[in-house]
Amino acid sequence: MADSLHRLSGRYQAMNKRRGVLFGGSGLIGGSIIRYFSLKKRGTVDLRAPSSKKVSLKDCEAIQDYLLEVRPEFVINAAIANIIADPELACEINYFGALRIARAAAALKIPYVHLSSAATLPPGENLDEDQSVALAPHLSNYAKSKLMAEMTLNYMAHEHGLDHTCIRLSIVYGKRDNKIQGFHRLLFTIADESMPFLLTRPGVRHSYSNSHKLPYLIHYLLDNRAEFSGKTFNFVDPEPVELADLALTIRKHLGIGRPKKIFMPYWMARSGKRVLQATLRGLTKVGVKGALPPELMFLGAFYRTQTLSCARLQATGFTDPYPLETVYTRLPELIHHYLTRWSRQHLLNRYDRTLEFDLAVREDFTADPLKMFESVVTDASTPYAELKKCRTTEARETGAEPPQQSSP
Numbered sequence: 001m002a003d004s005l006h007r008l009s010g011r012y013q014a015m016n017k018r019r020g021v022l023f024g025g026s027g028l029i030g031g032s033i034i035r036y037f038s039l040k041k042r043g044t045v046d047l048r049a050p051s052s053k054k055v056s057l058k059d060c061e062a063i064q065d066y067l068l069e070v071r072p073e074f075v076i077n078a079a080i081a082n083i084i085a086d087p088e089l090a091c092e093i094n095y096f097g098a099l100r101i102a103r104a105a106a107a108l109k110i111p112y113v114h115l116s117s118a119a120t121l122p123p124g125e126n127l128d129e130d131q132s133v134a135l136a137p138h139l140s141n142y143a144k145s146k147l148m149a150e151m152t153l154n155y156m157a158h159e160h161g162l163d164h165t166c167i168r169l170s171i172v173y174g175k176r177d178n179k180i181q182g183f184h185r186l187l188f189t190i191a192d193e194s195m196p197f198l199l200t201r202p203g204v205r206h207s208y209s210n211s212h213k214l215p216y217l218i219h220y221l222l223d224n225r226a227e228f229s230g231k232t233f234n235f236v237d238p239e240p241v242e243l244a245d246l247a248l249t250i251r252k253h254l255g256i257g258r259p260k261k262i263f264m265p266y267w268m269a270r271s272g273k274r275v276l277q278a279t280l281r282g283l284t285k286v287g288v289k290g291a292l293p294p295e296l297m298f299l300g301a302f303y304r305t306q307t308l309s310c311a312r313l314q315a316t317g318f319t320d321p322y323p324l325e326t327v328y329t330r331l332p333e334l335i336h337h338y339l340t341r342w343s344r345q346h347l348l349n350r351y352d353r354t355l356e357f358d359l360a361v362r363e364d365f366t367a368d369p370l371k372m373f374e375s376v377v378t379d380a381s382t383p384y385a386e387l388k389k390c391r392t393t394e395a396r397e398t399g400a401e402p403p404q405q406s407s408p
């Protein structure tokens with residue numbers, strides 16, 4: 001009886017779940033959103049996240065067909081082309097892709113949550129949502145495509161009644177960055193001891209965005225459309241962070257000697273970058289392929305302050321779920337998470353074996369695979385009991401299997 005009630009309530013919940021579609025679910029931001037709705041808010045939202053292989057933002061028809069099939073009540077766009085994508089790809093995915101989703105959302109009359117970037121802003125302090133750089137040919141492909149998407153969505157909100165919310169993120173920190181970009185590239189470079197000096201000026205500060213908190217905002221703004229519709233919000237931690245201080249704090253956590261507290265002047269960093277670029281180009285001629293980290297294309301940003309105001313968001317009814325959490329408070333956890341992962345993937349020059357979670361597994365797998373195989377088949381190869389139980393109950397309900405005789 002209790003089992004049946006539980007199943008019935010599960011089905012009722014499934015029927016009443018709000019359905020949404022997320023593009024870019026395998027990325028840093030998309031992964032956090034999926035995790036939030038599937039673990040923290042389980043049972044409230046049925047979030048579908050097709051991979052780019054299934055529905056590419058380059059394919060207008062695929063987007064329309066998918067949305068028609070799923071009939072979502074909202075759509076979120078966290079998809080983005082590689083930061084160093086050429087003009088065609090950046091335009092196709094970051095701009096036209098966003099536009100295609102917006103046109104579909106406007107037609108279906110559903111809210112569209114669009115993730116944007118501080119790359120659309122100039123340097124400066126306390127920048128608000130009404131500011132942006134001027135659209136011009138010299139902008140990077142990334143900044144240009146993100147800015148054009150923002151501008152077009154605002155136009156569509158006025159002209160075509162698009163119900164969208166644009167969230168501008170600054171430097172994002174959090175787990176699930178498979179590409180090692182932005183803040184995680186800084187962490188990687190320091191952990192790899194490949195940053196001898198500080199590539200910044202004293203006092204240069206930036207805003208940081210916490211990917212762990214972002215889904216709470218998305219959930220809130222989906223529930224409060226009147227407050228958020230047609231608007232752009234900066235989503236950053238209230239306190240900006242000095243780049244040099246952050247780099248030296250990471251160094252301290254890692255207990256290493258680099259980077260030295262010496263500030264490399266911008267002209268020197270820029271010349272160094274050019275020399276490295278030329279060297280790498282030369283090396284390709286003898287069959288060695290190498291590339292500079294993509295973040296170096298934003299080298300100038302390391303030397304300029306850019307901080308975003310969060311006053312507009314603070315004036316809404318949204319409350320920060322973890323007000324004390326900052327990039328500093330999360331450093332120990334993030335360092336452990338990423339160093340374990342990078343060490344295991346042999347990405348770091350300095351391979352720290354103390355970071356291994358389970359040395360026993362490693363030892364057995366490496367030195368005694370037969371022992372591991374025998375122990376797995378003996379202890380851990382039976383079908384999962386819980387799933388088997390569900391399957392049997394379902395089969396009985398649909399009449400595929402006769403009811404079990406009750407024991408005497």
Ligand SMILES: NC(=O)c1ccc[n+]([C@@H]2O[C@H](COP(=O)([O-])OP(=O)(O)OC[C@H]3O[C@@H](n4cnc5c(N)ncnc54)[C@H](OP(=O)(O)O)[C@@H]3O)[C@@H](O)[C@H]2O)c1
Pocket residue numbers: 023024025026027028029030051052053055056057058077078079080081082093115116117118146169170171172173177178179181182183
């Ligand atoms: N990370 C940051 O520091 C940062 C800073 C500011 C703003 N943002 C913004 O946050 C958003 C998410 O960024 P992220 O860092 O999470 O990106 P990410 O980790 O690089 O992930 C990119 C996502 O886009 C998907 N994608 C790529 N090409 C696609 C296509 N043709 N069709 C459909 N999906 C495609 C990828 O899917 P596949 O894996 O299936 O290809 C992946 O899921 C972006 O709007 C970005 O501008 C990020």
